Amino acid sequence: MSHAHSPPGVxxxxxxxxxxxxxxxxxxxxxxxxxxxxxxxxxxxxDIARCRTAVLGGHVDVCNxxxxxxxxxxSCRNRHCPKCQSLAQARWLDQRMKHVLPAHYFHVVFTLPxxxxxxxxxxxxxxxNLLLACSAxxxxxxxxxxKRLGAELGITSVLHTWTRELLFHPHxxxxxxxxxxxxxxxxxxxxxxxxxxxxxxxxxxxRGKFLARLVQAYDKGELRLEGRVAHLADPRHFxxxxxKLYRKRWVVYSKPPxxxxxxxxxxxxxxxxxxxxxxxxxxxxxDRGVTFRTRGDSTITVLPHEFLRRFVLHVLPKxxxxxxxxxxxxxxxxxxKLATARRxxxxxxxxxxxxxxxxxxxxxxxxxxxxxxxxxxxxCGGPMIRLPLPRLDAGKTASPSCTEPPDTx
Numbered sequence: 001m002s003h004a005h006s007p008p009g010v011x012x013x014x015x016x017x018x019x020x021x022x023x024x025x026x027x028x029x030x031x032x033x034x035x036x037x038x039x040x041x042x043x044x045x046x047d048i049a050r051c052r053t054a055v056l057g058g059h060v061d062v063c064n065x066x067x068x069x070x071x072x073x074x075s076c077r078n079r080h081c082p083k084c085q086s087l088a089q090a091r092w093l094d095q096r097m098k099h100v101l102p103a104h105y106f107h108v109v110f111t112l113p114x115x116x117x118x119x120x121x122x123x124x125x126x127x128x129n130l131l132l133a134c135s136a137x138x139x140x141x142x143x144x145x146x147k148r149l150g151a152e153l154g155i156t157s158v159l160h161t162w163t164r165e166l167l168f169h170p171h172x173x174x175x176x177x178x179x180x181x182x183x184x185x186x187x188x189x190x191x192x193x194x195x196x197x198x199x200x201x202x203x204x205x206x207r208g209k210f211l212a213r214l215v216q217a218y219d220k221g222e223l224r225l226e227g228r229v230a231h232l233a234d235p236r237h238f239x240x241x242x243x244k245l246y247r248k249r250w251v252v253y254s255k256p257p258x259x260x261x262x263x264x265x266x267x268x269x270x271x272x273x274x275x276x277x278x279x280x281x282x283x284x285x286x287d288r289g290v291t292f293r294t295r296g297d298s299t300i301t302v303l304p305h306e307f308l309r310r311f312v313l314h315v316l317p318k319x320x321x322x323x324x325x326x327x328x329x330x331x332x333x334x335x336x337k338l339a340t341a342r343r344x345x346x347x348x349x350x351x352x353x354x355x356x357x358x359x360x361x362x363x364x365x366x367x368x369x370x371x372x373x374x375x376x377x378x379x380c381g382g383p384m385i386r387l388p389l390p391r392l393d394a395g396k397t398a399s400p401s402c403t404e405p406p407d408t409x
Contacts, residue, residue, distance in 0.1 A: 018282040020082050020311065023290060024049045027304040034305065041312040047076035051083055058389045065382030071389065080315055082279045093272075099329060099338060101154065102345050103188075104178035105264045106196045109253040110135035110206055111171040115245060119214075119232070120170055122224045125317045126217055128170065132157050134209040135172045136326040141205065142197045143180050143327070151180030151189040152337060154328030159316075162276040164294040166310035175257070175264055181328060181341045188344045196254055203252040211245055272323055276314040 028045045037045075050056055051073075058073035075084045112120065112131060120127040136155050143153040154177040163169045179190040217223050218238055225233040232238045257267045283291040283299055290307040291299050302310070316322060325331065328338045342348065375384055 016279040016282060018285055019279045020277065020282070021048050021051060023285060023304055023307060026285070027308060031305050031308045035309065037312065038315070040318050041315045044078055044080045044312065044315050045308075047078040048081050051076035051078070051081050054389070059386050060389055061384040061386055063377035063380065063382045063384050066377060066380040068377050068379040073389070080275055082275050082277065096156070099154075099334065100264055101177060101328075101338075101341060102347055103190065104193050105257055106176045106178055107255055107257045107267070108135075108139065108174040108176055108196070108202075109171055110138075110174070110203075111169070111251045111253075113245060113248055113250060115241060115248075117168055117170070118229045119223065121168065122226060122229055123217075125320060126222065127214075128159055128161075128316075128320065128322075130210050130213050130217075131170055131172050132159055132324055134213065135174060135206055136324070137209055138202055138206040139174065139176055139197075140327050142202060144183065146183075148197065149180060149189055149191060151182050152327050153177050153180040154338065154341075155326040156329050157324050157326065158272050159322040160274070161314045161316075165300055166276050166307070166313070168313050175267070177328065178256070181337055181344070185337065185340050188341060194256065199252045199254050200249070202254070203250040206252065207246070207248075207250040210250075211242060215242060276311060 024045050028049060032042060032045065052058075052075055053073050056074040056076065058071065060069055060071050062069045075081070077084050110131065112127070116127065136157055139153055139155055143149045143151055156175045158173045159170070160173060161168060161170045176196060178193065178196065179188060182189050218232075223232075232241065257264060277292060281293045283293060285291075285304070289301050289303045291301040292307075293299050327333070328341055376382070377384055
């Protein structure tokens with residue numbers, strides 16, 4: 001079957017030849033009718049299908065000097081859309097770079113055992129909250145231990161739920177300061193550049209904290225136990241699962257990220273606003289199914305409905321916060337403990353926000369954050385004039401300021 005083409009006036013190099021949206025438009029309706037989807041999953045598929053199409057309206061940029069014109073359609077701004085993350089990521093990085101400390105950092109990954117995947121499917125918010133909270137608490141507890149570091153760490157955590165094959169695999173990526181503020185707040189204590197904590201100790205502590213909280217939720221009747229996990233409603237089955245998980249080693253991976261402190265959050269930025277699969281990883285859509293890249297030059301091919309089933313597995317509960325900050329990086333500590341750490345490390349606190357008027361549209365924001373100026377003609381460099389395009393539906397509103405740059409992840 002043929003792939004959707006770029007809107008008139010958009011250069012081919014600006015978008016991949018195949019997008020998730022093309023697959024949703026071709027198979028989304030039949031997929032949704034054959035599967036029991038949540039309202040959030042329905043909304044994601046609908047938004048992806050509409051994103052940057054005439055349905056949401058947009059504008060046309062015209063160069064008065066050479067006559068070049070380009071249609072740009074509004075973005076859906078759904079956080080699960082592969083095309084709507086670039087500007088959000090740039091804005092996030094711009095804010096987080098103000099809090100980078102001149103110290104080494106570690107990349108620590110906490111992974112849930114496969115035995116918990118079923119419970120996580122039916123209790124996403126509860127299990128994901130436990131994953132993020134308990135992994136951070138394990139790091140902070142070991143950091144505060146006088147026998148190890150005796151200091152308050154800074155942590156930024158990001159939830160991911162996928163493998164490169166789009167399978168369900170909940171895990172937390174954490175960027176952790178290689179040292180911390182002493183508990184008396186008088187000095188900065190460095191860790192070794194190549195060692196944070198023993199990963200087995202970290203994994204055991206994470207396991208204990210997670211399972212203790214999970215048992216509490218079970219005893220209070222806070223878990224949905226239906227479908228493939230309905231048998232866990234029997235306390236004997238749940239006890240067997242609990243005991244099996246206590247005996248199992250929980251996987252924690254730790255390594256120092258490459259580069260200096262300025263690269264730390266840029267490194268994490270690869271994870272913050274990433275969705276399960278970027279458009280750049282799609283290879284083809286044909287009679288065999290959907291082919292996409294996994295690692296390196298390896299690919300996998302699945303039927304379109306299976307591809308969409310895997311894709312919607314990673315739709316997060318509405319309002320769920322997948323990026324969280326702990327310890328020195330917690331919002332409550334930015335003006336106190338983090339400011340003290342910066343002083344001890346010889347760096348000034350971030351400047352106060354400028355009272356100047358913030359960028360009022362997407363083009364100004366993109367220029368301020370990335371240096372890319374869409375107000376200049378790509379052909380002759382002349383000024384581009386923006387004219388509105390009508391939208392084709394009268395439903396959900398979207399303004400030209402919602403337009404975003406092509407996804408390059």
